[in-house]
Amino acid sequence: MSEKQNRVAIVTGASKGIGAAIARRLARDGTAVVINYSRDAGLAEQVVGDIEAGGGRAIAVAADIGSASGLPSLFDAAEEAFGGVDILVNNAGMMQLSPIAGVEDDAFERQIAVNLGGVFRGMREGARRLRDNGRIVSFSSSVVGIYQPTYGVYAATKAAVEAMTHILAKELGTRGITVNAVAPGPVETELFMTGKSEELVQSIAGMNPFKRLGQPDDIANVVSFLAGSDAAWVNGQVIRVNGGVV
Numbered sequence: 001m002s003e004k005q006n007r008v009a010i011v012t013g014a015s016k017g018i019g020a021a022i023a024r025r026l027a028r029d030g031t032a033v034v035i036n037y038s039r040d041a042g043l044a045e046q047v048v049g050d051i052e053a054g055g056g057r058a059i060a061v062a063a064d065i066g067s068a069s070g071l072p073s074l075f076d077a078a079e080e081a082f083g084g085v086d087i088l089v090n091n092a093g094m095m096q097l098s099p100i101a102g103v104e105d106d107a108f109e110r111q112i113a114v115n116l117g118g119v120f121r122g123m124r125e126g127a128r129r130l131r132d133n134g135r136i137v138s139f140s141s142s143v144v145g146i147y148q149p150t151y152g153v154y155a156a157t158k159a160a161v162e163a164m165t166h167i168l169a170k171e172l173g174t175r176g177i178t179v180n181a182v183a184p185g186p187v188e189t190e191l192f193m194t195g196k197s198e199e200l201v202q203s204i205a206g207m208n209p210f211k212r213l214g215q216p217d218d219i220a221n222v223v224s225f226l227a228g229s230d231a232a233w234v235n236g237q238v239i240r241v242n243g244g245v246v
């Protein structure tokens with residue numbers, strides 16, 4: 001029997017992309033999963049259906065993690081459906097690329113609200129409501145450390161996630177809760193592919209020694225490890241999952 005059986009996870013932004021792969025993987029590990037989404041209920045229900053068809057437990061819950069009520073409502077739903085929460089995966093995020101000179105105020109504020117505010121409120125709710133020996137895994141990006149033009153605001157939100165990860169890890173350790181982050185390189189999802197030509201995608205894929213884009217399962221495998229008991233001594237770390245690009 002897996003150590004993750006009878007555990008409960010919230011995965012923000014789990015209707016597609018990396019989050020959907022994480023939800024499916026944690027469910028296969030035996031974890032009951034709250035599938036969060038903000039817009040597309042149909043996709044979220046499809047992930048729930050797939051998990052249930054495989055014998056797992058999942059519910060879909062709509063919440064905008066960029067709003068003040070988003071994360072508390074996800075914990076409420078998880079506690080009501082499954083009795084408590086052990087694992088929080090702060091996956092949901094958005095990316096709007098632009099040279100800093102061209103960033104509109106509302107694009108700046110929305111990325112701060114979702115990528116930083118959502119993770120902050122997830123960490124705060126997790127610190128208050130996760131059961132002992134729980135897990136928090138948040139999402140940074142390998143663009144922190146590459147400093148490419150047009151990534152200014154997005155990379156700044158992710159750098160802030162890394163800072164909070166290191167600090168919360170030191171605040172929660174006495175309860176056996178680990179706090180880590182993963183920082184993927186380019187992964188073939190809607191967030192990455194939108195607005196890029198085939199030529200640009202191929203040139204970015206060629207930046208790592210494996211000469212391919214990451215796939216959502218490449219990231220989900222690492223989150224599964226961090227969420228499990230084998231990672232009990234891994235705390236306050238940022239794991240760059242990118243095939244070796246940086």
Ligand SMILES: NC(=O)c1ccc[n+]([C@@H]2O[C@H](COP(=O)([O-])OP(=O)(O)OC[C@H]3O[C@@H](n4cnc5c(N)ncnc54)[C@H](OP(=O)(O)O)[C@@H]3O)[C@@H](O)[C@H]2O)c1
Pocket residue numbers: 012013014015016017018019036037038039040041063064065066090091092093094095114139140141142183184185186187188189190191192
């Ligand atoms: N793909 C990459 O190359 C890459 C690289 C490094 C880091 N990352 C990070 O990895 C994470 C997942 O990215 P992805 O590529 O899988 O993105 P994606 O394919 O665009 O999926 C994003 C997910 O988040 C949900 N979401 C977006 N805004 C939300 C909000 N305000 N409240 C709740 N849910 C919301 C979406 O659901 P709805 O459509 O229903 O809103 C969707 O389920 C993000 O934090 C991203 O920054 C991605």
